[in-house]
Amino acid sequence: xxxxxxxxxxxxxxxxxPCLCSALLLKKPRCxxxxxxxxxxxxxxxxxxxxxxxxxxxxxxxxxxxxxxxxIDGSGLVAIVTGASSGIxxxxxxxxxxxxxxxxxxxxxxxxAERVREEILEQVPTAKIHIIxxxxxxxxxxxxxxxxxxxxxxxxxxLINNAGIAFVPFKLSEDGIELHFATNHLGHFLLTDLLxxxxxxxxxxxxxxxxxxxxxSDSYKHPYREGIRFDKINDKSGYNSILAYGQSKxxxxxxxxxxxxxxxxxxxxxxxxxxxxxxxxxxxxxxWGFLNGLLCTLGKFILKGVEQGAxxxxxxxxxxxxxxxxxxxxVDCNAVELKSHAIDTGLAKRLWDFSVSLLx
Ligand SMILES: NC(=O)c1ccc[n+]([C@@H]2O[C@H](COP(=O)([O-])OP(=O)(O)OC[C@H]3O[C@@H](n4cnc5c(N)ncnc54)[C@H](OP(=O)(O)O)[C@@H]3O)[C@@H](O)[C@H]2O)c1
Numbered sequence: 001x002x003x004x005x006x007x008x009x010x011x012x013x014x015x016x017x018p019c020l021c022s023a024l025l026l027k028k029p030r031c032x033x034x035x036x037x038x039x040x041x042x043x044x045x046x047x048x049x050x051x052x053x054x055x056x057x058x059x060x061x062x063x064x065x066x067x068x069x070x071x072i073d074g075s076g077l078v079a080i081v082t083g084a085s086s087g088i089x090x091x092x093x094x095x096x097x098x099x100x101x102x103x104x105x106x107x108x109x110x111x112x113a114e115r116v117r118e119e120i121l122e123q124v125p126t127a128k129i130h131i132i133x134x135x136x137x138x139x140x141x142x143x144x145x146x147x148x149x150x151x152x153x154x155x156x157x158x159l160i161n162n163a164g165i166a167f168v169p170f171k172l173s174e175d176g177i178e179l180h181f182a183t184n185h186l187g188h189f190l191l192t193d194l195l196x197x198x199x200x201x202x203x204x205x206x207x208x209x210x211x212x213x214x215x216x217s218d219s220y221k222h223p224y225r226e227g228i229r230f231d232k233i234n235d236k237s238g239y240n241s242i243l244a245y246g247q248s249k250x251x252x253x254x255x256x257x258x259x260x261x262x263x264x265x266x267x268x269x270x271x272x273x274x275x276x277x278x279x280x281x282x283x284x285x286x287x288w289g290f291l292n293g294l295l296c297t298l299g300k301f302i303l304k305g306v307e308q309g310a311x312x313x314x315x316x317x318x319x320x321x322x323x324x325x326x327x328x329x330x331v332d333c334n335a336v337e338l339k340s341h342a343i344d345t346g347l348a349k350r351l352w353d354f355s356v357s358l359l360x
Contacts, residue, residue, distance in 0.1 A: 083163025136187030
């Protein structure tokens with residue numbers, strides 16, 4: 001059996017179990033985002049936590065990042081984690097550091113990152129952690145980050161594209177790009193491109209496979225009707241924050257797939273995989289104020305905590321089962337099938353060329 005076949009598990013009838021929000025959206029396209037988010041959490045995500053059945057990887061939705069990396073020695077490896085100052089990113093840093101990885105936190109808010117760093121250092125006093133400022137919505141900030149990282153003269157084994165925003169009102173970035181698309185996709189596209197040579201060289205010289213891990217979301221299932229609005233990417237008219245988030249997460253997966261194929265063609269020892277972390281209690285909708293508080297309070301009973309939310313990220317970054325596995329989409333540490341629009345190679349190539357043209 002091929003490696004891919006080993007890891008692919010069926011989607012639990014997900015095809016027939018759309019998220020409740022999409023059903024609602026069809027009837028009521030202007031429902032309020034908080035209502036949408038609550039309903040958007042698919043039954044699969046919530047009920048998954050209650051299941052503890054066997055899976056190809058041996059891990060379940062309730063497995064934590066610590067559990068899925070137990071016994072793995074990451075010392076000698078260097079990883080960059082974006083959006084490392086909170087939520088899934090902060091937990092990912094903590095667990096990578098526990099496994100001996102030297103972590104570079106790419107963050108917009110260095111003082112928040114410093115607090116995370118101090119907490120980690122209390123647990124692991126010998127931890128190697130750097131903080132470098134990074135605003136993914138600004139292409140000049142991405143370039144500065146790469147310059148600052150290269151000044152450290154470190155190798156790079158693992159790149160974790162985790163930072164993200166969700167369901168924000170329409171806004172253009174300083175480069176004039178719609179904010180979800182700029183932050184979630186384009187900034188990471190540029191970051192990956194600028195670091196790729198370093199990752200390839202590190203893999204070649206060390207003989208250790210490089211890994212790019214892209215934190216996407218099952219929201220990729222709900223982009224605009226045309227998938228990516230190439231002709232209207234920055235248009236306020238027709239803007240919908242839920243679909244804009246879905247579009248950016250679809251872009252994450254298309255980027256992962258296309259990058260994986262290109263690296264395979266080059267015979268580079270670097271694997272690329274995307275993932276959905278599950279429905280996780282974080283501050284991702286902090287701009288909702290009171291409703292975010294309510295969601296976090298109720299979410300504690302039915303959603304994943306960050307310990308579980310970071311599991312698939314850390315699994316893809318470190319686990320030996322992932323060696324040689326590339327171009328897949330993982331949920332709960334298992335590869336799952338994607339919907340057809342996310343494996344459309346024509347769309348992925350078009351997005352690649354479009355992203356390059358936006359960066360010129
Ligand atoms: N939570 C879920 O249920 C869920 C579900 C599916 C997918 N995801 C994905 O998981 C990833 C992590 O999200 P989370 O849930 O952990 O939320 P979170 O706690 O809000 O973390 C997001 C991180 O991204 C950072 N970030 C936002 N905009 C940035 C920018 N322009 N430049 C650099 N960093 C930026 C944030 O930094 P600041 O602190 O400075 O804002 C924060 O550290 C996201 O990609 C999200 O789409 C989450």
